[in-house]
Amino acid sequence: MSVLIYWFRNDLRLRDNPALVQACLNADQLLPVYLHQSDGQLNAYGVERAGGHRKQFLRDSLADLKGQLQELGSSLFEFTGHPNEVLPRLAKSLGAKAIYCEQIEAPEELKQVALLRKMGLDVQTFWQSxxxxxxxxxxxxxxxxxxxxxxxxxxxxxxxxxxxxVNTPEIFPSLPPMDDLGELVAEAVLDHEQIQVDYLGGExxxxxxxxxxxxxxxxxxxxxxxxxxxxxxxxxxxxxxxxxxxxxxxxxxxxxxxxxxxxxxxxxxxxxxxxxxxxxxxxxxxxxxxKRLYQARGLSKLAENVTPFDTVKFEQWCSGDTGESLIDAGMRELRASGYLSNRMRQIVASYWIYDLQGDWRAGAAWFEAQLIDYDVYSNQGNWLYIAGRGTDPRGGRPFNVIKQAQDHDPQAIYRRLWLEHNG
Ligand SMILES: Cc1cc2nc3c(=O)[nH]c(=O)nc-3n(C[C@H](O)[C@H](O)[C@H](O)COP(=O)(O)OP(=O)(O)OC[C@H]3O[C@@H](n4cnc5c(N)ncnc54)[C@H](O)[C@@H]3O)c2cc1C
CATH class of the missing domain: 1.25.40.80 (Serine Threonine Protein Phosphatase 5, Tetratricopeptide repeat)
Structure with a gap:
């Protein structure tokens, strides 16, 4: 009897999920799980890593996935904690032979898998994003x-x-008997307030x-x-x-x-x-x-930003109180909705780096907390690019705020929209 665990990460879908297809082919019994890891965790700048909009979108996505799995006679089990605490306990209780999941090629996620393997677990990862x-x-x-x-x-x-x-798995393995899991099966009930989001999560x-x-x-x-x-x-x-x-x-x-x-x-x-x-x-x-993409200097030979971290400026930028109307409108849109257009992302990022002399990593951390579309690769890559610490042959992208306002908001409609109602 082959019992496997399927660990959903940033692949909350059934269609075109090769890792899940392989797990279904190789398992007689399969436990689908999701781990809430960053709940309440603060980043280096004192900001909660996942803000309200992100959490809401995630919850909706998980509920949708669970519903789909239940239609196939399975379900989704949510746990709170680090993978190296939760997964070994689950694997032991179930007698699971292996854990299947998608491969995430970012340092924190790679470390998680390396640790699990070091603990003796067989973790099968598949690149599919x-x-x-x-x-x-x-x-x-x-x-x-x-x-x-x-x-x-x-x-x-x-x-x-x-x-x-690839197609959706045709046959979905049954769940393993739950008796052995005891209190582990108590589903994670996360402390969270219901937030209105413009987009509903889920496949x-x-x-x-x-x-x-x-x-x-x-x-x-x-x-x-x-x-x-x-x-x-x-x-x-x-x-x-x-x-x-x-x-x-x-x-x-x-x-x-x-x-x-x-x-x-x-x-x-x-x-x-x-x-x-x-x-x-x-x-x-x-x-x-x-990991070089995560250093202060990124891939560049530029020196690290030596300006001391200015908490007041950071808070003003985050909350849209810099006094620069286009920047403030953008930052208020981000905080109020969890989304921002690509153009505004570029402008506010440039303002933080070049006008306020801020550390690009702090800006990236604020985006991580706020964006419902937060994606480690795209966020890191775009911030490095604007900061001139990535691969941009032009060595950085400072944006002139006045020109950007003239070009993209000539009648100040965008600024009025976000400044008048979100003060
Ligand atoms: C500082 C900064 C941070 C960013 N952080 C993120 C992030 O965390 N997550 C994220 O998904 N995107 C990020 N982006 C990229 C881009 O702003 C968003 O992908 C885009 O605005 C999403 O809206 P859309 O789906 O309507 O994009 P569309 O314009 O409709 O583009 C279609 C798709 O192409 C991809 N795409 C578009 N532009 C980019 C880009 N510049 N870099 C990478 N992929 C792109 C996205 O997957 C997007 O959904 C960031 C950009 C900047 C300047």
Whole structure:
């Protein structure tokens, strides 16, 4: 009898989940689990690592996943605690042979798996969060071109668009007998207040969002509208579901390709793929540079920021009280909704780094807490890029706030929207 544990991480879906498919094939009995690890945990800047909007989106996503698993005769069990505390106890109680999960190539997550293995557990990890499978690259992923344009050219020259998704598991193994688990099975009841979020978490909501996005032909206008600041439709808003893996980038890219077959390719459909490639690129940089992406100086030779950390400035920036109206509008939108357009992310990040002389890592930590689409690779990669401590050949991206306001909010509609009602 083969008993296995499936550890859901940022892959809260059944469709296109190769790790889950393998676990289903190899298990007679399977326990699906999710671990709440950062609940209440503070980061180095005294901010709770996951704020209210993120938690709400996660809860909705887990509830949706649990419902889907129950329809297949299984369920989802939530625990609070570190993987190296919870998983060995579970494995022992169940007599589980192995733990299956997705591979996350970021230092904290790699360390978790290394620790479990060191404790004698068999942990089977599967890389599955990118649009492209690195095994088809015309280069070793550790040797990938540093600069995005070179990476993109190599990928396009090799004719790579996306890797085909895999199907939902056809047969789902039954749950192991629960008697042996005793109090471990008490599901995690997390202290949290219900928060209104603009997007509902979960695979079924991700699929519904995708369906309406394509039916309304929004890809066609994407390139023209993507730098706007207000509303639901100027960009795709796939990011929250992608971040928790409620939908995979491969499914998304596959649907965009099917859309192109039906209606014809255009610069909007190409640009959506192009942005998904940025997402992949920031993932693959982790295979090449690993922990170096987390140093204060990043990949650069720049000195560390020696300006002492200014708590007052940080709080003013976080709460949208800097006195610079565009920045304050952006930071209030982020705090009030858990989301911010790409353009505003760039502007407020630049302001924190170049105008307020802040440490980019503090800015990244605030984004981690707030963003419902928080994704370790994209957040780290974009902050490094703007700070000139990543792979940007231009060595950083300072944005002129006055010019940005003139270009993107000439009538101050965005500023009024967030400053008048969110003071
Ligand atoms: C400082 C900073 C921090 C960021 N932190 C995150 C983060 O934690 N999580 C996150 O998903 N994105 C992050 N981004 C990237 C980008 O802002 C968001 O992916 C995008 O705004 C999400 O909205 P959307 O789904 O409507 O994007 P769209 O414009 O519709 O793009 C489609 C998809 O392409 C991907 N994408 C688009 N732009 C980027 C980009 N610059 N980098 C990587 N992938 C991209 C996303 O998966 C997105 O869902 C950050 C950008 C900056 C400047």
């Amino acid at each position: 990118s649009m492209l499978d690195p095994q088809y690259f015309p280069f070793e992923v550790q040797e990938m071109p540093d600069i995005f344009t070179e990476f993109r050219r190599a990928v396009e020259a090799a004719g790579l668009k996306f890797t085909n998704p 079924s909501h991700a699929q519904a969002h995708l369906k309406q996005y394509l039916e309304r032909r929004l890809p066609d206008s994407y390139k023209k509208t993507r730098n706007q600041l207000i509303g639901q439709d100027y960009s795709s808003k796939f990011s929250p579901w992608l971040a928790l893996g409620c939908i995979s980038a491969r499914v998304l890219a596959g649907e965009i390709a099917a859309y192109e077959n039906r209606y014809g390719a255009n610069d909007g459909t190409y640009w959506l793929w192009f942005e998904l490639l940025w997402r992949d690129y920031f993932r693959f940089l982790h295979f090449k540079f690993g």
